[in-house]
Amino acid sequence: MSLQLTPESQQQAIAxxxxxxxxxxxxxxxxxxxxxxxxxxxxxxxxxxxxxxxxDAQERLQQRVAEIDIEVHHAPFTYWPQPARSRRS
Structure with a gap:
């Protein structure tokens, strides 16, 4: 596979x-x-x-994907607050 440059980049590279x-x-x-x-x-x-x-890009993207759970995680079942102590005695 040969990488291609734009004509402008090729001229600058030759210069x-x-x-x-x-x-x-x-x-x-x-x-x-x-x-x-x-x-x-x-x-x-x-x-x-x-x-x-x-x-390098793959490694960076894999790191970001691994971190996505931390960044967007939401705890389930948070409607009912956790009681500090039991209401039943």
């Missing part, structure tokens, strides 16, 4: 890769090469981050 190479590598990278590198990352590495995000 970011080009800037990274200018500032941190000995040689700059061109637009076409940066686009190829981005495509590789999206196809090869991005699914790892995506799957981790899904797993």
């Amino acid at each position: 970011s890769i080009e800037r990274y190479f200018r500032e941190h590598m000995d040689e700059p990278i061109g637009n076409v090469a940066a686009g190829g590198l981005l495509k590789f990352f999206l196809q090869e590495i991005a699914p790892v981050a995506y799957n981790q995000g899904v797993a």
